[in-house]
Amino acid sequence: MTSTIISERLAIIGIGLIGSSIALAAKAKGVAGTVVLYDADPDVRRRAGLRGLGLVADTITEAVTGADIVVLCTPSGAMGAAAAALSSALANGAIVTDVGSVKAQVIESVLPHIADHAVFVPGHPIAGTEQSGPEAGFPELFNDRWTILCPLEDERPAYGAAVSRLIAFWEGLGARVECMDAKRHDLVLAITSHIPHLIAFQTVATASDLETVTESEVVKYSAGGFRDFTRIAASDPTMWRDVFLMNREAVLDVLGRFSEDLTALRRAIRWGDGDVLFKTFERARHIRREVIEAGQDISAPNFGRNQRED
Numbered sequence: 001m002t003s004t005i006i007s008e009r010l011a012i013i014g015i016g017l018i019g020s021s022i023a024l025a026a027k028a029k030g031v032a033g034t035v036v037l038y039d040a041d042p043d044v045r046r047r048a049g050l051r052g053l054g055l056v057a058d059t060i061t062e063a064v065t066g067a068d069i070v071v072l073c074t075p076s077g078a079m080g081a082a083a084a085a086l087s088s089a090l091a092n093g094a095i096v097t098d099v100g101s102v103k104a105q106v107i108e109s110v111l112p113h114i115a116d117h118a119v120f121v122p123g124h125p126i127a128g129t130e131q132s133g134p135e136a137g138f139p140e141l142f143n144d145r146w147t148i149l150c151p152l153e154d155e156r157p158a159y160g161a162a163v164s165r166l167i168a169f170w171e172g173l174g175a176r177v178e179c180m181d182a183k184r185h186d187l188v189l190a191i192t193s194h195i196p197h198l199i200a201f202q203t204v205a206t207a208s209d210l211e212t213v214t215e216s217e218v219v220k221y222s223a224g225g226f227r228d229f230t231r232i233a234a235s236d237p238t239m240w241r242d243v244f245l246m247n248r249e250a251v252l253d254v255l256g257r258f259s260e261d262l263t264a265l266r267r268a269i270r271w272g273d274g275d276v277l278f279k280t281f282e283r284a285r286h287i288r289r290e291v292i293e294a295g296q297d298i299s300a301p302n303f304g305r306n307q308r309e310d
Contacts, residue, residue: 004030004031004168004172005030005031005032005033006031006032006069006165006168006169006172007026007031007032007033007067007068007069007169008032008033008034008068009032009033009034009036009066009067009068009069010022010023010026010031010032010033010034010035010036010067010068010069010071011036011037011038011063011064011067011069011070011071012035012036012037012038012054012063012071012073013037013038013039013060013063013064013070013071013072013073013074013082013086014038014039014072014073014074014075014078014082015037015038015039015044015045015048015053015056015073015134016044016073016132016133016134016136016137016236017128017129017131017132017133017136017137017141018073018099018125018127018128018137018141019037019039019071019073019099019134019137020048020051020053020133020134020135020136020137021127021136021137021138021139021141021142022071022073022099022137022142022173023035023037023053023054023137024053024137024138024139025139025140025141025142025173025174026172026173027054027139028139029139029172029173029174030172031169031172031173032069034054034055035053035054035055036054036055036056036057036062036063036067037053037054037055037056037057037063038056038057038058038059038060038062038063038064039134040060040074040078044133044134045058047133047134047135048134051134051135053134053137060082060085060086060089061085061086061088061089062089063086064086064089064090064091064094065089065091066091067091067094068091068093068094068095069094069095069097069165069166069169070086070090070094070095070096070097071097071098071099072096072097072098072099072100072110073098073099075100075236075238075239075242076100076101076102076105076106076239076242076243076246077238077241077242077245077246078242079098079100079106079109079110080106080109080110080113083096083109083110083113083114084113086113087113087114087115090114090115090117090118091118092117092118093117093118093119093158094117094118094119095118095119095121095162095165095166096110096114096118096119096120096121097120097121097122097123097149097166098110098122098123098124099123099124099125100122100124101124101189101193101194101243101247102186102189102242102243102246102247103122103124103150103182103183103185103186104182104183104186104247105246105247106122106246107120107122107150107152107182110122111152119154119156119158119159119162120152121149121150121151121152121159121162121163121166122149122150122151122152122182123147123148123149123150123166123170124147124148124150124185124189125142125145125146125147125170125175126145126146126147126148126189126193127141127142127145127147127175128141129141130231130232130233130234130235132235132236132239140174142170142173142174142175143174143175144174144175144176145174145175145176146175146176146177146178147170147175147176147177147178148177148178148179148180148185149163149166149167149170149177149178149179149180150179150180150181150182150185151163151179163179186247186249186250187250187253187254189247189250190247190250190251190253190254191254194243194244194247194250194251194254195251195254195255195258196232197232197233197235197240197243198244198251198255199229200229200230200232200233201232201233201240203226203229203233204226204229204230204233205233207226264276265277265280268280
């Protein structure tokens with residue numbers, strides 16, 4: 001447990017996997033004095049209360065009042081509306097941040113609602129599972145994972161202090177922190193997260209169409225690769241709909257490159273060019289080794305399936 005409280009009153013807006021994990025980690029590691037949560041769904045609030053995640057507020061303004069750090073954990077498409085709803089209750093010096101996997105569009109929708117007496121520092125913890133809801137969170141989610149902050153061009157001393165405080169906050173939760181330009185973030189995440197999810201969703205959807213022909217053989221004889229695709233494809237559809245619509249420019253750019261590379265592989269298979277296939281697969285295998293060496297996965301058999309992972 002850390003010996004330093006970073007936030008005297010931490011407000012979490014949106015009680016899904018990330019919001020509940022922040023609450024649990026902040027309490028377990030002593031990062032926050034008081035944790036207050038709010039979700040627009042009354043049933044989610046009820047379940048969060050039953051789990052003991054913190055104080056559960058009945059309104060968003062109640063949750064935010066007096067908070068020194070406010071974390072927006074709603075789907076990316078709802079963050080603008082959430083920011084508008086809480087803006088009047090922000091305390092002087094309050095730090096507002098978010099956890100969305102798209103940054104440029106979130107900044108555009110949230111920033112106009114943040115008054116001059118508060119600051120907005122966009123963020124994105126690169127951690128998660130395919131599970132959702134207040135029951136899905138666990139305090140170790142952020143351990144040794146990266147959180148990216150995308151500071152705005154704000155020359156106020158208070159802004160720099162807010163960035164430093166958020167770095168300490170996320171490090172207190174167990175994460176490693178790096179700062180990055182929002183546009184760069186969106187491009188990087190398009191290739192490392194968004195496109196892989198898009199491929200998984202479509203692969204499983206295509207298999208679902210084939211299943212009607214093969215009388216459930218697709219499901220019955222699922223090999224490891226398809227099984228892992230179904231895990232990714234189990235992710236929250238609302239969140240991922242928002243991600244693709246809000247990061248469409250970067251996603252379409254990367255998808256165009258991927259389509260060209262896939263066409264090259266298709267050509268190699270058609271013409272029996274084993275060298276092209278082997279070299280492509282070997283490059284991909286090398287990246288897998290680098291991911292393990294970077295501590296972002298483990299080398300246990302079956303991809304460490306016994307552990308909770310992204």
